[in-house]
Amino acid sequence: MTAGFHGERLKKARHHLATQKLEALLVAKPENRRYLSGFTGDAGMLLVAPGNAVLFTDGRYQEQARLEAPNWELIIYKGSFIEALAEICTELRLQEIGFEKDYLTYQQFEKLQEHLPHVALRPVTGLIEKLRLIKDVREISLIQEAAVITGAALWYLLGALKYGQPEQEVAGILEFFMRRHGGGLPAFETIVAAGERGALPHGIASEQRIRRGQLVVIDLGASYQGYAADLTRTICLGRIDARQREIYEVVREAQACALAKIRPGVRAGEVDAAAREFLAARGYGEYFSHALGHGVGLSVHEEPRLAARQETVLEPGMVVTVEPGVYLPGWGGVRIEDTVLIAQNGYEILTPVTKDLLVI
Numbered sequence: 001m002t003a004g005f006h007g008e009r010l011k012k013a014r015h016h017l018a019t020q021k022l023e024a025l026l027v028a029k030p031e032n033r034r035y036l037s038g039f040t041g042d043a044g045m046l047l048v049a050p051g052n053a054v055l056f057t058d059g060r061y062q063e064q065a066r067l068e069a070p071n072w073e074l075i076i077y078k079g080s081f082i083e084a085l086a087e088i089c090t091e092l093r094l095q096e097i098g099f100e101k102d103y104l105t106y107q108q109f110e111k112l113q114e115h116l117p118h119v120a121l122r123p124v125t126g127l128i129e130k131l132r133l134i135k136d137v138r139e140i141s142l143i144q145e146a147a148v149i150t151g152a153a154l155w156y157l158l159g160a161l162k163y164g165q166p167e168q169e170v171a172g173i174l175e176f177f178m179r180r181h182g183g184g185l186p187a188f189e190t191i192v193a194a195g196e197r198g199a200l201p202h203g204i205a206s207e208q209r210i211r212r213g214q215l216v217v218i219d220l221g222a223s224y225q226g227y228a229a230d231l232t233r234t235i236c237l238g239r240i241d242a243r244q245r246e247i248y249e250v251v252r253e254a255q256a257c258a259l260a261k262i263r264p265g266v267r268a269g270e271v272d273a274a275a276r277e278f279l280a281a282r283g284y285g286e287y288f289s290h291a292l293g294h295g296v297g298l299s300v301h302e303e304p305r306l307a308a309r310q311e312t313v314l315e316p317g318m319v320v321t322v323e324p325g326v327y328l329p330g331w332g333g334v335r336i337e338d339t340v341l342i343a344q345n346g347y348e349i350l351t352p353v354t355k356d357l358l359v360i
């Protein structure tokens with residue numbers, strides 16, 4: 001099984017290299033490394049060549065690498081990784097290797113140049129990420145599991161929330177629940193933003209206490225075996241006024257407009273536009289200050305972006321967030337977000353939590 005799907009991914013990567021007329025690729029980005037090889041350690045690099053698949057790591061990960069990536073040729077380097085790489089390049093007579101230009105540091109690049117004087121270095125971007133755009137069935141089931149843990153944490157919180165709790169404590173309740181139910185580290189720092197702080201789209205939990213009458217934006221995501229989920233709900237404590245209710249309903253309708261657009265063949269930008277035009281027509285256009293959504297997988301933010309003018313065409317197997325929001329400085333904010341799978345005939349929401357206005 002393990003060899004099966006990783007073998008399939010490696011095959012696709014090699015095919016991709018061939019179409020780019022690239023002899024070999026050095027894979028440094030942790031998510032890409034994990035995607036291709038299954039190796040989950042903190043340190044290591046892959047070299048993908050037509051006849052070789054090499055995993056370089058250090059002594060701490062020897063046993064783990066053998067277990068997780070049994071079909072990769074394992075090289076445990078002692079001193080410097082680059083010296084080990086230089087040896088392999090000579091052995092395989094490689095003339096050119098690609099490197100991930102949006103990940104490798106300039107210093108690492110300089111060292112590669114220094115130690116591989118006879119190898120041309122070609123910067124590439126998004127090569128393995130392109131493969132990761134469409135999730136296979138195993139990936140979808142892992143994202144689904146992360147989404148279920150995330151949704152359950154929010155449901156649990158609704159019963160556990162008390163007036164006067166600091167935002168940080170609320171975040172801690174959510175994170176502990178997710179870990180207790182099989183989640184790894186949270187996929188990102190949990191956002192709990194009450195009252196005026198809700199106007200900060202990325203207002204991570206602070207020491208401020210949540211009070212009756214406040215809207216609270218709660219944005220959380222479990223990870224499960226490396227895969228992320230992403231969910232936001234905005235709830236109200238104790239009582240709600242007419243304006244809070246109006247803005248909540250506007251955001252909820254904006255999300256419904258965007259979801260109604262989603263199906264294979266539609267461009268990402270059109271989905272963004274559906275929510276954006278609806279909010280503009282209702283007078284909230286300038287208060288929706290970010291993109292509608294992003295891909296979710298081994299990274300919590302990856303391709304495709306659901307943003308203005310994005311030409312990517314949606315395909316079955318993509319997983320994206322749909323998260324319109326309205327943020328009014330000095331007042332607060334509302335965001336509603338689901339993680340959504342693009343399906344053959346439309347879409348499937350993976351984050352199973354009601355969007356009815358919750359007044360706790």
Ligand SMILES: [Mn+2]
Nearest residue numbers: 230321323337
């Ligand atoms: Mn998100």
